Amino acid sequence: xxxxxxxxxxxxxxxxxxxxxxxxxxxxxxxxxxxxxxxxxxxxxxxxxxxxxxxxxxxxxxxxxxxxxxxxxxxxxxxxxxxxxxxxxxxxxxxxxxxxxxxxxxxxxxxxxxxxxxxxxxxxxxxxxxxxxxxxxxxxxxxxxxxxxxxxxxxxxxxxxxxxxxxxxxxxxxxxxxxxxxxxxxxxxxxxxxxxxxxxxxxxxxxxxxxxxxxxxxxxxxxxxxxxxxxxxxxxxxxxxxxxxxxxxxxxxxxxxxxxxxxxx
Amino acid sequence: xxxxxxxxxxxxxxxxxxxxxxxxxxxxxxxxxxxxxxxxxxxxxxxxxxxxxxxxxxxxxxxxxxxxxxxxxxxxxxxxxxxxxxxxxxxxxxxxxxxxxxxxxxxxxxxxxxxxxxxxxxxxxxxxxxxxxxxxxxxxxxxxxxxxxxxxxxxxxxxxxxxxxxxxxxxxxxxxxxxxxxxxxxxxxxxxxxxxxxxxxxxxxxxxxxxxxxxxxxxxxxxxxxxxxxxxxxxxxxxxxxxxxxxxxxxxxxxxxxxxxxxxxxxxxxxxxxxxxxxxxxxxxxxxxxxxxxxxxxxxxxxxxxxxxxxxxxxxxxxxx
Numbered sequence: 001x002x003x004x005x006x007x008x009x010x011x012x013x014x015x016x017x018x019x020x021x022x023x024x025x026x027x028x029x030x031x032x033x034x035x036x037x038x039x040x041x042x043x044x045x046x047x048x049x050x051x052x053x054x055x056x057x058x059x060x061x062x063x064x065x066x067x068x069x070x071x072x073x074x075x076x077x078x079x080x081x082x083x084x085x086x087x088x089x090x091x092x093x094x095x096x097x098x099x100x101x102x103x104x105x106x107x108x109x110x111x112x113x114x115x116x117x118x119x120x121x122x123x124x125x126x127x128x129x130x131x132x133x134x135x136x137x138x139x140x141x142x143x144x145x146x147x148x149x150x151x152x153x154x155x156x157x158x159x160x161x162x163x164x165x166x167x168x169x170x171x172x173x174x175x176x177x178x179x180x181x182x183x184x185x186x187x188x189x190x191x192x193x194x195x196x197x198x199x200x201x202x203x204x205x206x207x208x209x210x211x212x213x214x215x216x217x218x219x220x221x222x223x224x225x226x227x228x229x230x231x232x233x234x235x236x237x238x239x240x241x242x243x244x245x246x247x248x249x250x251x252x253x254x255x256x257x258x259x260x261x262x263x264x265x
Numbered sequence: 266x267x268x269x270x271x272x273x274x275x276x277x278x279x280x281x282x283x284x285x286x287x288x289x290x291x292x293x294x295x296x297x298x299x300x301x302x303x304x305x306x307x308x309x310x311x312x313x314x315x316x317x318x319x320x321x322x323x324x325x326x327x328x329x330x331x332x333x334x335x336x337x338x339x340x341x342x343x344x345x346x347x348x349x350x351x352x353x354x355x356x357x358x359x360x361x362x363x364x365x366x367x368x369x370x371x372x373x374x375x376x377x378x379x380x381x382x383x384x385x386x387x388x389x390x391x392x393x394x395x396x397x398x399x400x401x402x403x404x405x406x407x408x409x410x411x412x413x414x415x416x417x418x419x420x421x422x423x424x425x426x427x428x429x430x431x432x433x434x435x436x437x438x439x440x441x442x443x444x445x446x447x448x449x450x451x452x453x454x455x456x457x458x459x460x461x462x463x464x465x466x467x468x469x470x471x472x473x474x475x476x477x478x479x480x481x482x483x484x485x486x487x488x489x490x491x492x493x494x495x496x497x498x499x500x501x502x503x504x505x506x507x508x509x510x511x512x513x514x515x516x517x518x519x520x521x522x523x524x525x526x527x528x529x530x531x532x533x534x535x536x537x538x539x540x541x542x543x544x545x546x547x548x549x550x551x552x553x554x555x556x557x558x559x560x561x562x563x564x565x566x567x568x569x570x571x572x573x574x575x576x577x578x579x580x581x582x583x584x585x586x
Contacts (some may be wrong), residue, residue, distance in 0.1 A: 015516065016535050019398040041516060101366070101374060127516060128398075130539075131378045132359065133366035136334065142368045146334060149359055151510075161450075164333075165511060167358055167462065168276055172451035174334060179447075185517040186510050227375025227410040231392070235401050240279030242547075244559055247568025252576025255548065256584065258564040262546060264468065264492070264525050265581050 002060040003155070006117045007047045008108055008138070009040040009065050009080055011073035012128040019128070024223065025230040026098045027128060028247030029070065036076040039123035040259045041190035041247035044080045048191070049120040050155045062086050066111050068104060074206060081201035082193035089115055093210040101129070105137035105162040107221060112142065119160065122178040124149055135182035145175035192222060267351035268320075270344055272337075272364065275311065280312045282465045283356040283419040287574025288316040290383045290422050294391045295351050297429075300344045300436065303329035303339055307433060308515045314431020316424065322347070322436040333447035334360060338367040338440045343374055350412060352391055354383075357416040358464075365416045374411025379405065381421045381522065381543065392414065399516070399535055400542035412430055412506065419464045420522045421436035455511065458496075466495035468525045469544070471514055472507075473499035473537075475530020475570055477549060479507040484574050485529060491581045497521065497541075499531045515540035529570045533558025550574060 013019045017032035044065065051061035064218040066089040077088035091111050099107065112120055120142075125132035132149075139146035147153075150162035150173070160179050164171045165186070193201070211218060219225050245254055259264050259265045269291040270318070274516045284299075291297035299318040301309040306323040313321050322344050328336040338461045341364060345353065355365040357379050369376035380393035390413050395404050408414065463469065470492065472485040498508035500515050514521055516539040526544035531537060531548070533556055541547070542561060549558045554567045566573050 015399065015539070020400065020401065021404075025404075088381065101491075102370060105370070124517075130397075130516070131362065131366075133362050133376065133378060136363035136366050137370055140338075140370050140443075145443070146363070147447050148333075148363065166360060167464070168455055170453045170455065171333075171449050173447055174450050175447040182362065227408060228377055228406055229409045230404050230406045232405045233397075236396075236401055236403055239547075239561055239563070242559075242562040242564055244554075244562070244565040244567060246554075247566050247571075247573050250576075251550070251566040251568040251573040252578075253549070253580050255564065255566050255573065255577050258548070258579035259525070259577075259581075261348060262525075262563075264546075265584055 002062050003051065003054050004116050004118045005047045005051055005061060005063045006112050006115055006120050007063060007080065007085065008120065008122045008134070009044065009045050009067045010037045010126045011035070011067060011069045011076035012037045012126055015127055017177050021233040024098065024152050025233055026223070029072070029234055034072050034075060034194070037123060037127045038078040039125055039127055039185060042183050042185055042187050043121045043123045044083050044085060045190040046153050046187050048084045050119070059234070062116050064089060066091065066115065068107050077153045077206055078201055079193065081204045082198040083191055084197060087204055088206040090206055090208045091210070091214070095211055095222045097244040098226060099221045100226040100228050101131055101133060101137065102227045103221040103225055105134055105141055107142035107214065107216060108134065110216060111209060112138065114209070114214060118157065118177045122182040124182050124184045134182050139180035142180065145179040147175045147179050148182040149184055150181060151184050153181055153183055153187060156256065192234050268298045268348050269295040270341070270348060270350040270353040271297050271299045271318070272311055272341060272355040272361065273299050273301040274299060274358060275305065275309050278308030280309050281356070281541055283417070284422065285316045285424040286419065286422040287354045287356060287417055288313065288318060289425045290417060291354055292317050292427060293383060294385045297459045298348055298350065300341060302340050310431050310433045315426055317427040317429045318431045321428045321431050321433045324436040324438050326438070328440055328444055331449055332445050333449060334363050334367070335446060336440055336444045337364050338371070339441050339444055341368050341434060342371055343438045344436055345412065352413040353539030354416060355414070355416045356441045357418045362416050365414050369411070369414040372411055374414050375408035377406055377408060378416045380415050380417045381415065383415065383520065393543060396543050399539035406490055418520065418522060436581070455460060460489060461493070461495045463495040463497055463514070464519050466521070467523050468494035468496045469514070469523045470494045470527045470529070471497035471499065471520050471531060472502055472529050474501040476502055476507060477530070482508055484571070484578070487579045488527070488574055490579050498535050528558050529574055531558055532556045
């Protein structure tokens, strides 16, 4: 049987650009370039490695990438396809605008179920919202184990194993498939798409689903369906210019003087 | 007065500082009822009472250590049913956020993560302040459906003593079918460096590309030790293998918000700024006068960190006498 791996990815505003809020206090996606969330590249990489390992052992595997977002979000799918994913699913619907994390997990879980899966692989967090809770929410919705925040992951004989480095301890985890995995940026450098990969990606199938394809009502998602409301967003005032001195032999002492004046020493 | 559930982060009964901060914030919106789980749960009661917990719900079972996250969600859900709180507050650790999210989904509530402040709202329900887009924006948000579930970042409030009853009550928990889904087959406690935990530290001293080698981190550590600080590292330093990933500050590492952040040999790329920009006072030492980190600083020294940092360390030592 083919191992069905679904990778959830997100198209995010470039962090090096000037990110803003739109008038309705959702993220302004028009004024800044988007790209595949860097942390999702690690998820794609691990999914590809698991699939390649499976094929090396004479088995079969298929990697499907799924994203939610407007037309542009296809760029994130193309990037994942050019890295080596087999096919892609794009969930797009005008009613999705402003969907919060609870709604996002609903749409992803429905899409993953419809696609069919043995293993879901996600990045540890998106680089825009940075909440890091979608994998846990998707696992809760799918009713399968969450094996999250892994810096090492492997799949063998229907079992996923991994290492989770927490604040106070490093843990070895294990669960039976089907399961939801998320990986950190320590899981392994993500590959660059090759020219061949980029050309091949153009021919790979990208399916488009809307809310009706997933049996989701418009009221369950979007700004109106959101469980949270952003009431205000204010640009942080520019820090008042600090004191900058050039070290001419006394830089350390001057800095000590500043720290003393601020009562740190 | 409405009760507010506070999830207790503790290690074998020793309560971690972010939980004490949560108790302070919880008192702004109601009466804190703490939930302590696992080995040593009951030992947390005295500390929690000292900081305002009117009640401490405890439960210990092998499941909390043997399986990931879900047993704790089951317990918090049981506490939610028992108390019907006005809000549920959880420390913003990686595990805390996952617990909070699954709880929110189960009880039909919204979730806000990484709040940096919390206040009682006019329209009912707490208002959470968050710092987003690499701390370039400050937002205020509310949960508008269900019981607000909010995770709060460390260093978001000062710990205040506020003695309360802290009556210990056993919590009755029935584990769900999912509870045993993910086994913890091994656990290696992090070796203590004797320094404060990075995300909780009041002072963080960080090193970046300019430190130029693992062995040179000794001078960063020496400064940190003089200040009682945690040591951080930029991604460049971590990727080069000079310092462990657990100490990485930035978008893909840890986010810190100390009283004082000292960046040494760190240029200040947006990814690093995302992890430290909410620090109260920022200091940088860098050879490059054009480094973007200088746009953030309260005090900056343009100079070679190999001259400036040891001199600073010596000067602090002298001043401390």
